[in-house]
Amino acid sequence: MRLPGTRYQEHGWEQVRKLLGRCSLQAFRQLDMHLVLDSAQQEALLAAYVDTLAACLRARERLAGAEAAGNSYGDSVCELALSLAFELHAHPAFWHAFVATLVAEHARGGPFWNDPAAEAALRKKVNDMYAGLRDKVDADNYMVATGRDCTPNKIYTYRMLDTAWHELAQLFANRDTHRERLAVILDRAPGTLEPEIRQARSIADCKAEWIIRWSETQERYTGSPGPLHTRSKRFSSLRNNPARIAAMLTEIGDYEQLSSNQDRADPWQDDAGEAALWLEDYWRVIAASEAQEAAGGACAVADQILPAPETEDAWSADEQEPAELAEQAGPAGDEPVSDVVYDAAQLAAEQSTASALSLPPRYLEMARAAQESSGWAARVLREVSLPIRLAVYHKLLGPDDDSYPDDWRDVATGALPTLQQLAGLDGISMPTLRKRRDEAIARLYAASTGAAQ
Template identity: 55%
Template sequence: MRLPGTRYQEHGWEQVRKLLGQCSLAALARDKHALLLEPDQESSLAAYVDGVSRVLYGCGPRGAALGNSYGDTVLELALSLVVELQARPGDWAGLCAAVAAEHARMGPFWNAPGGEALLRKKFNDLYAVLRDKVDSDNYQAACGRPCSPNRMYAYRMLDTAYGEVARLFFGWREHRAQVGAILGRTIEAEPIEARRLRSIADCRAEWILRWSESLEQFGGVPGPLHTRSKRFASLKTSLDKIAAMLREIGEYEALSANGERDWLQDANDAGAWLEDYWRVLDESEQGASPGPDQILEAQQDALDLACAGDGDEAQADMRAPMLDVVLAERVSLPPRYLEMAACAQEAGSWALRTMADDSLPVRLAVYLKLLGPFDDSYPAEWLDPATGELPTMGQLALLDGVSLPTLRKRRDAAIARLTARADAGMKEET
């Protein structure tokens, strides 16, 4: 399954999961399991990350396999998830609590028969939850729409359900009764729906609901939409939501499945295109205006002349606002947004002095967290004209050139410094 911003939802996840489980056990070998029972979980997490990273780097050809359709290897995906774990100590605390409970019941269970498999499963569960948190955050940053880890899990369930429906339709002769239950009619010949079902975008929401309902009769266990679990409660009674999610998966898979085919087709016409290009430039030299590349070169020459003698620092100062314009346009903000927002800051404020080493997007994220998207104290230059509020966390992450989890981590660190300074000031006054 492919969705914008996600990297862990494809078939390569199985190899990533197995590699993380295997390397986690290797990193804890030789009596290092006590790390999981350490009261100082911050130190134990740092030690685990260091150990498992070294083992991962030595995993050999297994890590070189592709982990998804975007070109990320199994090793790259595994290492990225380990780094994310270090930024989310709460997930590590949950693992340690589960291990401690098992240890209190059975003692050092990892030394017992089957104990390593039990410990590996706990690591597998840890990373399975973590991958949905990471992918849901990245989906939000890519789309600007809310997405919880549970919703990411629901996307994957629907993708799996579609695969099962497609399998049953393909083998309709062997599964005639169940296909009939899914379609809501008796099947005598090949159903036309089986021929038309070419992708998940062609799958109907009612088929998913009936497939889940049919599992208890034909598989012996309730389907995911017919258990007592509340995980899919919002989908059980909403065919519209199921249809929209199926359509979204299908549309993005169709978009991202193009690969390089369009570019290969363009390559066949490259010679003719270049001939036209040079012809246009030749004609433009003889006409009233220079060609497009010459215009850009002239602008760059003017920039270089303006910066001559000032060194690289002067050139960087002139090009930084140009970069700000590009970033602002990517997130639908006014040109030179970062420059104007920076000039509007209150130069002498203690908050600004405390956050002097933080980037402007991090400072705005702090205000967004503490004061909300709108406050009378905000300068107009800080606000997004489209909403009249501060930019969203997704916009600020793009402006800062970091992922959403990284921006949150830097924001929280800045808030902690502000709180510590405010507390220190109160103590001095008393």
């Protein structure tokens, strides 16, 4: 969801939340948490916590998950996490409320923060602190951007309506399965739904009555009451106020349309990048030619393709060798798995492909660095590309096995990329991906049978 001035209400929040929770636990292990029991030390502890948290975040800022887009304005997940952490200094009430929950928990069970089994509960308290701070910061920035009053609760209401629209859009997309419910929501006969559904292309086209009826039917079809029909009074005033719902839906839709150019890279931008690379090569060739002529020799470079210049990003055997070069077929003495060297142009092409598939730009680079370095499976699949290997794991272990490194996962889903994305990463079609995946699995089974015999 986009609103003027807001930065934390979009798709990247889940990753920001997870990064803050993970790094906060790491920061707490470096601090004297018993200071939370001394009210005179809480301000000093806040300063120490923010500094330690910032250091932990910066240490992870080059990881794929931290580099991923956190919103449509160009802020990365790590940048958003850092800025929100520093907001604690401006809004210390959220820190004091968090400390109060720690003190209360300590009174019941002692220093629970030292118990590894309590990490989930501690992370939940951190998440609650930052969720409240997020809405406060975005509400303040919304008021600055628009000049209209706004509260954290109103931001929460905007987000609820946006979530409701997306769930309603899912029902529209699967209309054949949900035709009976959609007939109630749209207040139409089941056979006359298509015109309304076709016109609902964005949240700006959504009608307030649809949201109300969607919430009303939630308990019947999902078992849980909708947000407008719970016992909570948070949204009770909206239930009988379709005009207010319509105004909020329109505002979200209008601003999303106004800022939608943030979501796409126009073709001319790709052309500009290619033109810049071409000019660099052109001037490099000209410079080499002039140097050759100045030395008194013939223009020997006229019919040559010159090697690309060395850059800090290029892989070299002596510096930052990719994991596929370092991967060993077994203990010491075996040959490397691959002799492929990834230069700057190849890495740039990979990043462009990953971005087009809605994956972090450096996904393949980081996934290679995170892959296993030895073992019989690595020996058997030594000639198999990384996307095919991930497709093998996708089929054998499922897309979300606990053994997968974080850098193998799509930050948007927390699981391996889909088979369609893996096919795109490998530059092949889906049928070809399935064929090569099944061949690799057959090779694994054959090797396993041979080893057993």
